[in-house]
Amino acid sequence: MNKFAVIVAGGSGTRMGAPISKQYLEIGGKPILMHTLEVFFKTLSDINLILVIPEKDFGFWGDLCGQYQFDIPHAVIKGGNSRFQSVKNGLDSIFHAEGIVAIHDGVRPFVSSQVILESFDVAEKSGSAIAVVALKDSLRKLTDDGKSFFQERQNFRLVQTPQTFLLSKIKKAFDVTELYHFTDDATVYEHQGWQVELISGNPENIKITSPDDMVYADFLVKKRLI
Template structure:
């Protein structure tokens, strides 16, 4: 069964306050995106990699690949106006309906190889595999009247990527009108009435969004 990964990196990086979008910033001696792509190549050497970025960034990315001698095979797909549209653009390039596809945030370079491999194994059996981690802090829910209510954290999980699916099912799921409730790929899948399957992610698999995240990422690379 063929395996694909759609790496989505369409952010503008406004919260980072950097001169270029965060996915192209360097950590550990190369741009974040290159670390992310290599994790999937390392986990599944025969994987077909699809990188979804804004079309205006194509030349910048090609220049970076030359600058850093980055040769992991992948193809570029133009992103959309939202993450939903960018993922759908990536899915539209897949014609092998019997395969599996992992959808992953481009700015999560610390995903464990074991998590990637397990996501494909579980999705093959169950239809989907969503990486999550348990909460460590206490949580409270805000009510409409300005109060807060204690919630038992053991009933909640923090959702990460990869989110991996059987291609035929996830393509059908994305063949709908975008809704504001689609916060990730799992919610799009659930919209069809299908239950998602959760797998254990890894705590280091942070989404690099702010300068503080960059500092922590540098620490992780130097551990």
């Protein structure tokens, strides 16, 4: 089946406090986004990569690709006013009727090849594959009256990306009005009444959003190179 990856990178990076958006910051000698695109391409050389970024960044991204001699094939699509709209724009750019598509945060460059491969295998069989990791810390639920209650952490998972789906099903799922509870692609899929399939993610697959994350990302890059 045709394989696609929609890499979404529309954030402004205000929490990072940097002069440019976080997806363009450099780790390990090149921008974060290039690491993310590269891991998908190295894992599946026949994958169709679709990068969704703000339209105002098209020229800047092109300049970066020239500066870093980045030649991995990918399409560049205009992002929307929300993550939902950005993902929808990416999906709408795919004109194939059948295939499998991974939707991935552009600022998660440390996803493992094993997770990517499993996500495509499981999605082809069950319709979806959502990468998750177990919690290590204790968990408490807060109530409106200021109280808190212990929760069994074994009953919860932290959700990552990629979130991978049969193309026909996820395109149908996104053909709806955006709702407030659409926090990720899995919730959009579930809105159709479909159950998602969970797979194990890799713990180092962090979403880089803060200066502390950049410090950890630099550590992970150096560890990878050793």
